[in-house]
Amino acid sequence: MTPIVEVRFKGNRKEYFTWPSEDPLALHDAVIVEVERGQDLGRVSALGAVAEKKCGGCNGCSLAGSAAPPVYFTAEQRVDFRALVRDLAGLFHTRIELRQIGARDEAKRLDGVGRCGRQFCCSSWLPELRPVSLALAKDQHLSLNPSQISGGCGRLLCCLRYEHDFYVQTRKRFPKEGKVLRTGVGSERVLAVDIFRETVTLRAEDGGGDTRVVSLEKLRDEIARSGGDA
Secondary structure (H helix, E strand, O other), rough: OEEEEEEEEEHEEEEEOOOOOOOOOOOOOOOEEEEEOOEEEEEEEHHHHHHHHHHHOOOHHHHOOOOOOOOEHHHHHHHOOOHHHHHHHHHHHOOOOOOOHHHHHHHHHHEEEEOOOOHHHHHHHHHHHHHHHHHHHHHHHOOOOOOEEEEEOOOOOOOOHHHHHHHHHHHHOOOOOEEEEEEOOEEEEEEEEEEEEEEEEEOOOOOOOOOOEHHHHHHHHHHHHOOOOO
C-alpha cells in the first residue's frame, strides 16, 4: 500500500498526500508537492499509520483526486448563508459546506507581520487560536489601551496568552508592589518590579526621599540581614 504523508505548510495549513517513491521520508523533511495552485513547499509532519489515522479518509484533501477546491469570500457583517447552502445543494446536487471564520482565522490565512516585526504567530507556528482576554494583559501589567495590545487582526495579541504563564511564574519570585519591606536602609515600599532586568524599585515607607532601584538578589540579601521577609 502506498504510504500516506501529512505535510504542513506555511500558516499551519496541512494536507495529505501519497508517497509512491521508494526513497524513505522522515519527520520534518522538506518536500515539494502538487497543490491546488501548483507546487508548494512544506515539511512532513506525520507518516504512515499516524498520517492515515489523522487523515481519516476525508474527501476534501489531495487524496480525493478531483475534489473541487473550496470557495472563499469575505463580508463586512455576519452572514446567514443557510438559504445559500440550500440553493447551492439543489443546483449542484451535492453536499455543500460553508464555514464562517473570525478575524483571527482570517489573519492566519492571509498572514502578515506583527507589531514585533516578526511573522504572525498564528501563521508561523501557533497551532491553536485560544481565547485572549484583558485579564491576561492586567496580569502582565500591560497597558489596557486596545491599540497597544491588539494584533493585525484587530483582536488582542495572541502572545498575551502563551506568555502569560511566564509572567505569572516569574512574578512569584518578586515581592508584590505596594508591600512594605524591612531592608538595609529601613522600611521601604515596593513601587515597581522589572522581571526582565531583575530589579525592584523602592521608596521609604513614609513616601519621603528618593526612590532607589536594586537588583532582586541584593534586595534578598538586605532583607535577610535585616531579619525581614520578601
